[in-house]
Amino acid sequence: MSGGHCDAVIVGGGFYGCSIASYLGSRMKSVMLVEQESELFRHASYTNQARIHGGYHYPRSLHTAYRSRVNFHSFVKDYPECVADNFTAIYCVARQNSKVSPRQFERFCNVIGAPWKPARADAVKLFNPALIEAVYEVTEFAFNSDILRDCMRRKLDSAGVGVRLGTRVERVEAARAGSGAGSRVYLSDGSEIEARYVLNCTYAGLKRIAGLSEHCRTTVKLEITEMALIEPPPELRDLGITVMCGPFFSTMPFPPRSLHTLSHVRYTPHCSWVDSGPDSPDPYAAMRAYQRESRSYHMLKDAQRYLPALGRAKIVDSIFEMKTLLMRNEIDDGWPILMERSESAEGIYSIMGGKIDNIYDVIERLGAEGL
Numbered sequence: 001m002s003g004g005h006c007d008a009v010i011v012g013g014g015f016y017g018c019s020i021a022s023y024l025g026s027r028m029k030s031v032m033l034v035e036q037e038s039e040l041f042r043h044a045s046y047t048n049q050a051r052i053h054g055g056y057h058y059p060r061s062l063h064t065a066y067r068s069r070v071n072f073h074s075f076v077k078d079y080p081e082c083v084a085d086n087f088t089a090i091y092c093v094a095r096q097n098s099k100v101s102p103r104q105f106e107r108f109c110n111v112i113g114a115p116w117k118p119a120r121a122d123a124v125k126l127f128n129p130a131l132i133e134a135v136y137e138v139t140e141f142a143f144n145s146d147i148l149r150d151c152m153r154r155k156l157d158s159a160g161v162g163v164r165l166g167t168r169v170e171r172v173e174a175a176r177a178g179s180g181a182g183s184r185v186y187l188s189d190g191s192e193i194e195a196r197y198v199l200n201c202t203y204a205g206l207k208r209i210a211g212l213s214e215h216c217r218t219t220v221k222l223e224i225t226e227m228a229l230i231e232p233p234p235e236l237r238d239l240g241i242t243v244m245c246g247p248f249f250s251t252m253p254f255p256p257r258s259l260h261t262l263s264h265v266r267y268t269p270h271c272s273w274v275d276s277g278p279d280s281p282d283p284y285a286a287m288r289a290y291q292r293e294s295r296s297y298h299m300l301k302d303a304q305r306y307l308p309a310l311g312r313a314k315i316v317d318s319i320f321e322m323k324t325l326l327m328r329n330e331i332d333d334g335w336p337i338l339m340e341r342s343e344s345a346e347g348i349y350s351i352m353g354g355k356i357d358n359i360y361d362v363i364e365r366l367g368a369e370g371l
């Protein structure tokens with residue numbers, strides 16, 4: 001069955017695909033978004049820690065931290081209905097094994113313009129002073145991914161973007177660079193679309209689409225991750241806590257389920273591999289087949305050494321998701337954005353943002369490309 005023609009096809013209906021499709025929809029005549037699941041935001045854009053990064057997390061990469069700080073304000077301004085600011089964000093520095101000292105953390109926050117102050121005594125006394133050296137109150141929020149998905153639906157509608165749910169992009173026949181021709185996109189329902197631009201926004205699926213993924217030359221690592229969902233005791237309910245900067249933990253409100261996530265640098269990643277395309281395990285099949293043996297007990301056990309009140313938290317559930325990481329960020333947390341235009345094919349882009357707020361840098365780059 002033969003289909004139509006579009007200016008752009010966006011593959012992937014997470015936050016990135018939706019944002020880019022609505023951006024292009026307001027600049028081009030016909031834009032189509034294709035998502036394999038029956039609904040938008042079924043993968044990483046729902047299952048994540050919900051942190052609107054304010055820069056604090058990246059003391060080892062000033063550039064990433066600074067861009068986060070700038071983008072934090074943009075996100076809060078653009079999506080006010082999704083912002084959960086009804087808790088106090090606490091960052092603390094561990095006494096041992098921390099890659100940052102309290103003095104360095106304070107200086108770094110000052111440099112990127114991220115507000116901080118010593119935490120109030122009632123917050124400080126929650127921590128074990130033998131393991132925690134300094135406790136700060138900072139300005140950072142969470143987002144509600146259910147509400148964000150609804151916002152994106154409205155944006156797609158008002159930009160006139162066509163949305164095909166429950167439809168997989170099976171393969172792409174990319175037009176040669178300089179040919180001026182469109183690429184052919186083959187869908188799982190048997191239809192085809194010819195498009196001048198094809199943007200691969202599939203995150204964990206970046207290397208999976210025949211004829212498209214070959215144009216993404218950047219090396220990515222896939223990681224099966226687990227975050228515990230906990231019911232914190234009353235004294236932690238209004239706090240989001242992050243221990244810096246090493247093999248520690250973080251517990252944050254998870255607005256869609258009115259619980260807290262608990263993630264731990266040591267236990268959250270279950271296993272990982274470098275995705276070299278068809279020769280490596282398919283991320284979606286791997287997730288489906290994965291025996292989800294929870295490590296939430298270990299997360300909680302270790303975290304309560306630092307924050308004893310967690311001993312009274314109740315483990316409710318665990319959420320698993322495939323995380324996609326750029327290999328070049330393994331050492332220093334630097335610039336977690338992939339934005340690659342194919343040199344050999346016409347109008348083919350591979351795009352991935354390591355966190356939600358990076359979308360602003362991606363859109364700016366698309367603008368610079370003339371899109």
Ligand SMILES: Cc1cc2nc3c(=O)[nH]c(=O)nc-3n(C[C@H](O)[C@H](O)[C@H](O)COP(=O)(O)OP(=O)(O)OC[C@H]3O[C@@H](n4cnc5c(N)ncnc54)[C@H](O)[C@@H]3O)c2cc1C
Nearest residue numbers: 012014015016036043044045048049051169203205355356
């Ligand atoms: C455990 C974890 C914690 C995180 N915590 C945070 C955090 O606190 N703050 C933050 O800012 N970021 C966080 N992130 C990162 C954030 O979730 C991602 O940067 C963001 O969700 C990526 O959005 P996306 O649209 O690229 O990916 P996704 O939401 O995964 O969307 C990709 C979509 O592509 C679809 N797709 C794949 N292949 C095809 C195909 N062939 N045809 C059609 N559709 C296809 C998939 O079904 C999926 O819906 C976290 C990520 C993880 C995994």
